[in-house]
Amino acid sequence: MNKILLKNGHIFSPEDGIDEILDLLIVGEKIEKIGKNLKVEGAKEIDLSGLTVFPGFIDLHAHLREPGYEYKEDIESGSKAAVAGGFTTVLAMPNTSPPIDSPERVEYIVKRASQVGLARIYPIGAITKNRAGxxxxxLRLMAEMGAVAFSDDGDWVRNSSVMRRALEYAQDFPIITHAEDKTLSPKGIMHESPLSYELGIKGIPRESEEIAVARDVLLARLTGGRLHVAHVSSKGSISIIEMAKEAGLRVTAEVTPHHLIFTEEVMRTYDPIYKVNPPLRSEEDRKALIEALRSGIIDCIATDHAPHATFEKELDLNQAPFGILELEVAFSSLYTKLVKEGELDLETLVAAMSTKPAQIFGFDGMGRIKEGFLADLSIWNLNEKWMVRKDSLHSKSSNTPFLGKELYAKIKYTIVGGKLIDVSNL
Amino acid sequence: MGYFRGFKDLLGLKEVDRDFISTILDQASIFLEVLDRPNKKLPTLRGKTVVHMFFEPSTRTLSSFDLAAKRLSADTISVGTRGTSVVKGESLIDTMRNVDAMKVDLYIVRHSAPGMPHLLARHTKATVINAGDGTNEHPTQALLDMLTMRQIFGTLENIKILIIGDILHSRVARSNIFGLSKFGAKIYLAGPPTLVPKEYENLGAEIVSNIDDVLDEIDVVMALRIQKERLEEPYFPSIREYRKFFAITQERLKRLKPETVLMHPGPVNWGIELDYEAKDRVQNVILRQVTNGVAIRMAILYLFLVGAQNE
Structure with missing residues (x-):
């Protein structure tokens, strides 16, 4: 069996209480042993001096665009972008064309992912046929083919009865809600606030999210269903989720890197690069999101990686599509903007990107650095700066505000099930 | 390339100061005299190229800018109107890159999206003039309104302006609020509460719920066009209800001071915002605004492309 011995890496796994320089032995697809001065016959040795080893990141929310929008991204480019961002597992949203709403289409994603063979790509199936609500x-046939959760992401399931039955029927499978009452935000572009009025840009009020979160939490109460709230952006949503958790409901939530880093202030540029749904909100919301992540009300970070072609993002604010590219810059940008600035501790960040998503979605043997767990790891030089350039991104798109900017934390290797990927050779 | 008082572009009246505006108004007054001469053409902008990028229907603003450029001997071309390749979904930044390669000096941009001139301005060394961007600003219209008011009252300080109607979607109202508030004018806003955001009080305006409370002390009434059928949300119940509370009816017309100026950015929905009895009163001002519009746009072209070189 394939044996890899990682020497002298700074192993950092908050859940496992590890924060020191150790050796780590991988045998086959699993972590065999962690310890000091390990010596193993026949193992391929890699010196990780100066590098930090995290559990492989798990993204519960990415748009890989295949099938139908391969000019933005496909499973191959998305898989490369994933491992280049330290992600070993990525959940692919079903709002493709056609949407992933049948077992055959789920099977297609699974097959394409295995052909590419980089990150673990798990399909999310649509809740409703054609995502029409x-x-x-x-749902069960899709689950048999490998769907791990269900979502009509991009649209809220407006019909309360349909959402109720989905929560009942899916049982332990998470129903991921894109919580947005669009009737409150027709043609909205940015957070509705004094600033949106100052800039003359149509707003999307917090309430368009909060009303939807509140209804879905109540339906989770009614059904006992398993609800996961996608991309929480507002302070009010956090309070509702907190109440749901206190009531013992099976409700979890995620936040995106961009909602943790940016606020509505960037809209002063009128640049569609920042047009994202839900919109970037106020500093008060951003601070509340960080605090909720720290306290555990928000369980994890998910990227909402949403690649769009340059010609689309160069359209005007009305026509340009919503979305920000994330996979390859998610960790580095959070590390640079939040950890280095003292707003968020590294322990919370790493757990929120690896251990927590594995736990809440029930991915056994993942998200930790522990003997017997899968050897899914990401290995970084945290002190090395790198420039985000179009030609250095593995994604087909480059719609990130960090383009042309320098970030700390450069990825070196990603290991998926014992398979070593040297990111510089991707 | 042209700069005027540190600005490459004229994107709005929000970010400029009182002196900036006064200089434009003063220069426009000088050009107004030129417009009264038998030979109205000046050689000032000979060799300069002005590009009209209009992506929204416009007759009056486009012809006003075009005439202003021609009076100053600039060459003008037009991109984005009918007969060009610009279609929905094409990147305007790409279009501009192409036009830029033709070595042009100034763009005049009208677009249905807020901030489009701002975006384009960051992608060119040429000057960009905002001729109306979505629901954001329409600075040249506000400047010609301000020039008209200054001519009539001799000053903008302490004059009282009542703007009535769909303030929320009116870039003309917004630019007027930004501009006039810098001169200490008193700005009142009225209309259905859904169309008069309370946030505008932060921008230097005061909201009045009953226009009849203030009508007899107002110097300028600006009635905005109401297009219920084009609103994407049910902002108010009916034209009937709107008329009752916010129209300048014959009765309200009589309550205005004789010297009160009645303005409308046009085109007027007679019987909705204004009763037809107001026609002569509005028409006189409109003709004056049209003339002022050419002078204001000449002043802007001149100051950005020539005047600036003396700084």
Whole structure:
């Protein structure tokens, strides 16, 4: 069996209480042993002096665009972008064309991911057929083919009865809600606030999210269903989720890197690069999101990686699509903007990107650095700066505000199930 | 390339100061005299190229800018109107890159999205003039309104302006609020509460709920066009209800001071914002605004492309 011995790496796994320089032996696809001065016959040795080893990151929310929008991204480019961002597992959202709303289409994603063979790509199936919000898709058949959760992401399931039945029927499978009552925000572009009025840009009020979160939490109460709230952006949503957790409901939530880093102030540029849904909100919301992540009300960070072609993002604010590219810059930008600035501790950040998503979605043997767990790891030089350049990104798109900017934390290796990927040779 | 008082572009009246505006108004007054001469053409901008980028229907603003450029002997070309390749979904930044390669000096941009002139301005060394961007600003219209008011009252200080109607979607109202508030004018806003955001009080305006409370002390009434059918949300119940509370009816017309100026950015929905009895009163001002509009735009072209070189 394949043996890799990682020497002298700074192993950092808050959940496992490890924060020191150790050796780590991988045998096959699993972590065999962690300790000092390990010596193993026949193992491939890699010296990780000066490098930091985290559990492989797990992204519960990414748009890989295949099938239908391969000019933005496909499973191959998305998989490369994932491992280049330290992600070993990525959940692919079903709002493709056609949408992933049948077992055959789920199977297609699984097959394409295995052909590419880099990160673990897990499909999310649509809740409703054609994502139309009316008839339930074949949830159990999709689950049999490998769907790990269900979502009509991009649209809220407006019909309360349909959402109720989905939560009941899916049982332990998470129903991921894109909580947005769009009737409150037709043609909205940015956070509705004094600033949106100052800039003359149509707003999306916090309430368009909070109303939807509140209804879905109540339906989780009614059904006992498993609800996961995607991309929480507002302080009010946090309070609702906190109440749900205190009431013992099976509700979890995620926040994106961009909602943790940016505020509505960037809209002063009128630049569609910052047009994202839900919108970047106020500093008060951003601070509350960081605090909720720290306290655990928000369980994890998920990227909402949303690649769009340059010609689309160069359209005007009305026509340009919503979304920000994330996979390859997510960790480095959070590390640079939040950890280095003292706003967030590294322990919370790493757990929120690895251990927590594995736990809340029940991915056994993942998200930790522990003997017997899968050897899914990401290995970084935290002190090395790198420039985000179009030609250095593995994604097909480059719609990140960090383009042309320098970030700390450069990825070196990503290991997926014992398979070593040297990111510089991707 | 042209700069005027440190600005490469004229994107709005929010970010400029009182002196900036006064200089434009003063220069426009000088050009007004030129417009009264038999030969109205000046050689000032000979060799300069002005590009009209209009991506929204416009007759009056476009012809006003075009005439202003021609009076100053600039060459003008037009991109984005009918007959060009610009279609929905094409990147305007790409279009501009192409036009830039033709070595042009100034763009006049109108677009239905807020901030489009701002975006384009960051992608060119040429000057960009905002001729109306979505629901954000329409600075040249506000400047010609301000020039008209200054001519009539001799000053903008302490004059009282009542703007009525769909303030929320009116870039003309917004630019007027930004501009006039810098001169200490008193700005009142009125209209259905859904169309008069309370946030505008932060911008230097005061909201009045009943226009009849203030009508007899107002110097300028600006009635905005109401297009209920084009609003994407149910902002107010009916034209009937709107008329009752916010129209300048014959009765309200009689309550205005004789010297009160009645303005409308046009085109007027007669019987909705204004009763037809107001026609002569509005028409006189409109003609004056049209003339002022050419002078204001000449002043802007001149100051950004020539005047600036003396700084």
């Amino acid at each position: 009316e008839d339930l898709a074949d």
